[in-house]
Amino acid sequence: MKLITTTAELAAFCKPLAEAEFIAVDTEFMRERTYWPKLCLAQVAGPEDAAAIDALADGIDLAPLDELMANPRVLKVFHAARQDLEIFYLRMTQVPQPLFDTQVAAMVCGHGEAASYESLATKLAKAKIDKSSRFTDWSRRPLSERQITYALSDVTHLRVVYEKLKHQLEKSGRLPWITEEMAVLNDPATYRADPEQAWRRLKPRGSSPRLLAILKEAAAWRERTAQRIDIPRQRLLRDEQLLEISSHAPKTIEELGLTRGLGRGFAEGWQGRELMEAIERARSLPESDLPTRDKPTEQLRAPGAVVDLLRTLLRLKAEQAGVAGRLVASADELDxxxxxxxxxxxxxxxxxxxxxxxxxxLIEGRVSLALAGDQARLIPVTPAT
Incomplete structure (x- = not known):
């Protein structure tokens, strides 16, 4: 069990890892009471050594870890990497690269639609994970031996999982597939929260451009304010309140205070004042600058029988290839x-x-699906003469 609590220890641990082929990485963080994820612990394992790094230790500087994560010569291995990468992106303003996500690799290797770390550790590393510390409060100190042991198991077994999956990918010639699948995780836009686009995920009760303008300004104000004071956006102002305010477009603090569940303290305080300023900005926009709703999704005329055939073919081809069907094509793509x-x-x-x-x-009639016993297979269709 190794817990790093000082900058000197961290620098000494990270230095040899700069020459490693890969490192396995995981994080423990809290964000229930904050807008931004609060890094509490970072776990890193090289081919031989592993340590838990106390990000909340008094006086510790995580610069050696950031430098390691930014090293383009060292592969960073994660499992279900999205949230972990967000933490490092916010710290470093860059995405750690190159990347390897074992959850994606597991789907490519036929280990199911969304294989959990525990299932892969059990199957590939022959390890049993103690889940009792999964929902612990990682911000409390001191950390217990059980917490540290649990945290380290998230990277020590990940080394073995990575090596086994890499071997399977090399054997099947599918290692380049992973490079394709890392495109979204490598894109910095994946981790940026743009306040100006926050309104698009909400469903207003109307579609008038003026209503949408108020919703856009109010949602952007909520996002920027939640970021600035570091609280969850829903704690600042709930979605339903935001939609009600946009629908009724209050003109005074008193009218704003009538919003269900808002409370006079909010309406008469700095939050209410700033929100009313946002509403006024939207109200004063010229018609030419008003936003419009995205065009409704195109109504597709997809023959049901063809969709059913494609589903069957997808299941057949995914099973034959030993890859998760969900990774190959979504239901929307089939439609x-x-x-x-x-x-x-x-x-x-x-x-x-x-x-x-x-x-x-299959769609264009050059092949057809046929049953051979209890198995489906494709057979060529002979063109009519």
């Missing part, structure tokens, strides 16, 4: 494919090889 759309991810790269090309052939 679009059946409706005649062709500019789709499923028709590009490795997905086309596994499923897309056969799917188009």
């Amino acid at each position: 679009r494919l059946a409706a005649g759309k062709r500019d789709l991810p499923v028709l590009k790269g490795w997905r086309r090889e596994v499923f897309g090309a056969d799917a188009v052939n």
Whole structure:
């Protein structure tokens, strides 16, 4: 069990890892009471050594860890990396690269639709994870021996999981597939919260441009304010309150105070004043600057029988390839494919090889699905003469 609590210890631990082929990384954080995730513990394992790094230790400087995470020569291995990477992106203003996500790799290797770390550790590393510390308060100090042991197990077994999955990928020639799948995780936009776009995830009760302008300004104010004072956006102002305010467009503090559950303290305080200023900005916008709702999703005319055939083919091809069907194509993609759309991810790269090309052939009548016993298979269709 190794817990690092000083900058000197951290620098000494990270220095040899700069020459490692890969490191396994995990984090423990809290964000129930904050807007930004609060890093409490970072776990790092090299090929031989591992340590838990106390990010809340008095006086510790995490610069050596940041430098290691930014090192382009060292592969960073995570499991379900999205939230961990957000923490490092916010710290470093860059995404740690290169990356390898074992959850994605597990889907490529046929270990299920969304294999958990525990299931992979059990299956590939022959390890049993003690889950009793999973929901512990990682911000409290001192950390117990059980907490540290649990935290370290998230990276020590991850080393073995990575090596086993990498071997499977190399054996099957699918290692390049992972590079394709890392594109979203490598994109800094994945981790940016843009206040000006916050309104788009809400569902207003109307669609008038003026209402949408008020919603946009109010949602942007909530997002910027929650970021600034570091509290969850819903704790500052709930979605339903934001929608009600946008719908009624209050003109005075008194009218704002009538919003259900808002309270006079909010309406008459600095929050109410700033929110009313945001509403006034929206009210004064010229007609030409008013936002409009995104165009409704195109109504697809996808024949049900074709969609059913594509689902069957996807299941067949995914089983044959030993890859999770959900990773190959989504239900929406199948609908679009059946409706005649062709500019789709499923028709590009490795997905086309596994499923897309056969799917188009099936739709266009060049092959058909047939039963052989209890198994489905594709057979060529002889053109009519």
